[in-house]
Amino acid sequence: MLIAALGAAAAAAASGDSHPAADLIVRNAHIWTVNPALPQADAVAVLQGRIAAVGPDAAVMSWRGPGTRVVDAKGGRLLPGFNDAHVHFSDGGASLAAVQLTDAGSIKEFVKRIADYASHASKGEWIRNGEWDETKWSPARLPTRQDIDAVTPDNPVALDRYDGHMVLVNSKVLALAGITAKTPDPPGGVIVRDASGELYWFGKVVHDLTQTKLTEDSLRDAIVIRDEFISVASHETSFFKPSFLISASKLSFVKAPKNPCALL
Secondary structure (H helix, E strand, O other): OHHHHHHHHHHHHHHOOOOOOOOEEEEOOEEEOOOOOOOEEOEEEEEOOEEEEEEOHHHHHHHOOOOOEEEEOOOOEEOOOOOOOOOOHHHHHHHHHOOOOOOOOOHHHHHHHHHHHHHHOOOOOOEEEEEEOHHHOOOOOOOOHHHHHHHOOOOOEEEEEOOOOOEEEOHHHHHHHOOOOOOOOOOOOOOEEOOOOOEEEOOHHHHHHHOOOOOHHHHHHHHHHHHHHHHHHHHHOOOOOOOOOOOHHHOOOEOOOOOHHHHO
16 A cells, blocks of 8 residues: 555656645655665655655655745655554453553552452452553652552462563462462572562562463453454554654654665
8 A cells, every 4th residue: 555655656746747735854864665666755845644745856846836835854864654553452442441550659658559449340250451650759759569568469460561571469369379488499590588588579480370371351342442442543544544644743753874774
């Protein structure tokens, strides 16, 4: 679709066909078009969020009008957008239905949201996802099981950090995993302990335990929530739009070698 759009737009620009003025023109660029018929170009015109023309500076500048924003790329590399709009099918929906911790601005708010969620959860139900971010707290510090034990006495808790590289669990999970202060460090790993020898941080030892399977009902709910989110996002944001669309407010250029593959 991108190749066809670029080819047709270039032909229109070169032929001098009448057309409306572009909203944006990027000129003096080193553009990789992904079109074998026109692999490199100097300029691109954008109209209503879509590529309208691509080709030599002179041809594309014919799309300029009184209100056109013209950006000089100063020889920088311009590439088609890389949109990775995939979703982990079940986890994507489940995370939207889970306790929302990413924008919690303090440890107090973090604990409150977990407590509120736990108050509506069934006894024994796993509380997962969360995607917390301690860098938004003042002072910034990593949460511990002691922060959440009191508000989650009846539920195992395994909450992901937003980057997926850490998981916070409560004492109930440690008990289920059979991990105590006397548990030796696992091969290739370290259990971090406080001054009294109590567990503080640990690695993958409970990973398999926390990967609980969704029930049929929770999976169905996750899919519904995910689909509702995509429906709203596709109308209100550019995240799910085709990759040949350009966001004029987020243009950036880099100096690059002539071989675009070197940038990948």
